[in-house]
Amino acid sequence: MDLDTLTIDQARTDIAQGRTSAADLTELFYSRIEERDGAIGAYLTLCKERALNKAAGIDDLVRQGKPLPPLAGVPVGIKDVMVTRGVRTTAGSKILNNYIPPYTCTAVERLEAAGAVVLGKMNCDEFAMGSSNENSAYKPVHNPRDLTRVPGGSSGGSAAAVASGTAIATLGSDTGGSIRQPAAFCGVVGLMPTYGRVSRYGLIAFASSLDHIGPLTKTVKDAALMLRTIAGRDPMDSTSADVPVPDYVAQLAKPIHGLKVGVAKEYFGDGLDSEVRTSVEGAIQKLAKCGCEIIPVSLPHTQYAIPTYYLVATAEASSNLARFDGVRYGHRAAGIRTLSEMYERSRDEGFGPEVKRRIMLGTYALSAGYYDAYYLKAQKVRTLLTRDFEEAFREVDAIVTPTSPTTAFKLGEKSDDPLAMYLADIYTVTADLVGIPGISIPCGEDREGLPIGLQILGRHFDESTILRLAHTYESSRN
Amino acid sequence: MKVTEKDVLYVAGLANLELTEGEQARMVRDLNSILEYMDRLNTLDTTDVPAMAQTSDRFGLDQSKQGTERFSYTYREDIHNGLRPSLPHDEALANAPETDGTFFTVPKVIERA
Numbered sequence: 223m224d225l226d227t228l229t230i231d232q233a234r235t236d237i238a239q240g241r242t243s244a245a246d247l248t249e250l251f252y253s254r255i256e257e258r259d260g261a262i263g264a265y266l267t268l269c270k271e272r273a274l275n276k277a278a279g280i281d282d283l284v285r286q287g288k289p290l291p292p293l294a295g296v297p298v299g300i301k302d303v304m305v306t307r308g309v310r311t312t313a314g315s316k317i318l319n320n321y322i323p324p325y326t327c328t329a330v331e332r333l334e335a336a337g338a339v340v341l342g343k344m345n346c347d348e349f350a351m352g353s354s355n356e357n358s359a360y361k362p363v364h365n366p367r368d369l370t371r372v373p374g375g376s377s378g379g380s381a382a383a384v385a386s387g388t389a390i391a392t393l394g395s396d397t398g399g400s401i402r403q404p405a406a407f408c409g410v411v412g413l414m415p416t417y418g419r420v421s422r423y424g425l426i427a428f429a430s431s432l433d434h435i436g437p438l439t440k441t442v443k444d445a446a447l448m449l450r451t452i453a454g455r456d457p458m459d460s461t462s463a464d465v466p467v468p469d470y471v472a473q474l475a476k477p478i479h480g481l482k483v484g485v486a487k488e489y490f491g492d493g494l495d496s497e498v499r500t501s502v503e504g505a506i507q508k509l510a511k512c513g514c515e516i517i518p519v520s521l522p523h524t525q526y527a528i529p530t531y532y533l534v535a536t537a538e539a540s541s542n543l544a545r546f547d548g549v550r551y552g553h554r555a556a557g558i559r560t561l562s563e564m565y566e567r568s569r570d571e572g573f574g575p576e577v578k579r580r581i582m583l584g585t586y587a588l589s590a591g592y593y594d595a596y597y598l599k600a601q602k603v604r605t606l607l608t609r610d611f612e613e614a615f616r617e618v619d620a621i622v623t624p625t626s627p628t629t630a631f632k633l634g635e636k637s638d639d640p641l642a643m644y645l646a647d648i649y650t651v652t653a654d655l656v657g658i659p660g661i662s663i664p665c666g667e668d669r670e671g672l673p674i675g676l677q678i679l680g681r682h683f684d685e686s687t688i689l690r691l692a693h694t695y696e697s698s699r700n
Numbered sequence: 701m702k703v704t705e706k707d708v709l710y711v712a713g714l715a716n717l718e719l720t721e722g723e724q725a726r727m728v729r730d731l732n733s734i735l736e737y738m739d740r741l742n743t744l745d746t747t748d749v750p751a752m753a754q755t756s757d758r759f760g761l762d763q764s765k766q767g768t769e770r771f772s773y774t775y776r777e778d779i780h781n782g783l784r785p786s787l788p789h790d791e792a793l794a795n796a797p798e799t800d801g802t803f804f805t806v807p808k809v810i811e812r813a
Binding site: 573 | 703707708710711712714715716717718720723726730733734735737738739740741742744746749750751752753754755756771773776787791792794796798804807808809
């Protein structure tokens, strides 16, 4: 069995038809992890006993001839910002080094209810803050395509595991591009659903108005299968939307002929690598050949997206991360005498440099005297960015852009310059601010063989259209 | 330089962070470089633009309703029986750095003079 190309459907069919068992497949993946993950570092925690129990349950169903759930026996990995009952969850931070959650994230619960086997928890930037996975407090992740390069971030472990065949699919989270950018860097598919499409219950909060859970997979069809499983209203998250979930998989085959696809010049300006540009332009031509009408659109406020994003996201983060106080869970500094000393010392020891930087920036932007100039200003520009997309989506059904201005950079290349790292998110942050869905799919390689990602953005709650476009484009390349 | 060392200490206090001296100097440098970039927002006139705190009050809701009524899908009837049980006491305490078996314990808040 070729684990590098194994998809959800193939795995489930092989199990259903007795060519393998869920237990054997699970063991096979653990051997693969043993063999490959030492050099990559995608996993932070393995939960083998739990996984084998789950797989045994699937194999019982097969033996009894009972109907199998849609993800029966499919080995998956979960980004370590989603809580899993009884399985250590760190958010990539030392402050949660020994945290064993007493409950499970809704998205994970839904995957498991559909038969998926959770192999372990994926490495990520601390509290999902980063674009290279170098902010993990435990270890960096190496890009499977070139071990000297970053896998992207913050869902770097989730992307690298799919790319190295140590999981068939994974869950990641996206607050400013953290699913799509690592998907692009590692050459896999990454889908960020509409804000509210997937419950955030059990996702350790970074920026609550921007956080999304979504899948990373080898194929668009697998992404559709994963989304169909995790999407839908959840009473435990009042921001999860009460909007019907279509059958994304069934809709993939619908022809894309006649769809209007927008191309925004603001996403092809200075700073875009020429090989990325050529590759993305080639993909746009391919969509035209498939019968799409290509229409130029303008998103005039794009240059304001990064400052807006880093003000809104850090302000929300500074508030969300106030809960880490060394009282109910997490690290508590030793030898402290007063309560305030306990808070300050525990947080200083527990958080890494980037997390502290963002807490400081967010606290500053919310503090008296600066609130109007920074936080409120950013919230207003968020409205302007949203209007840009509302205008554009009157003319077009989807918008295509590069996912990232460059291919994967070297480990250490940007880690000393926070601003340079923030600018790597230029093409992804706006979709988070606006709440629209986006997918990144591989569209080529540069001359060093590094993957390039094509991003397709859609209207709110219209994941079907971007999945159809992505699926048709993917099929046209094979 | 917009942000001074004094500002950094003040904000660190608000954020309950104790920064080492090395961290303070680095923070002054980083915050200034980042905020300088943020200043490009001030070239935009946003006088009549409403602030946006979240996306869900613009999309996916019944647009004919006003105010909190637009979020009425999150309402439910009161439940008198069959509420989800709370987290068991021992599980709620299990991750705490320090407890006395019943409560979370912390250093004394008020010291005797």
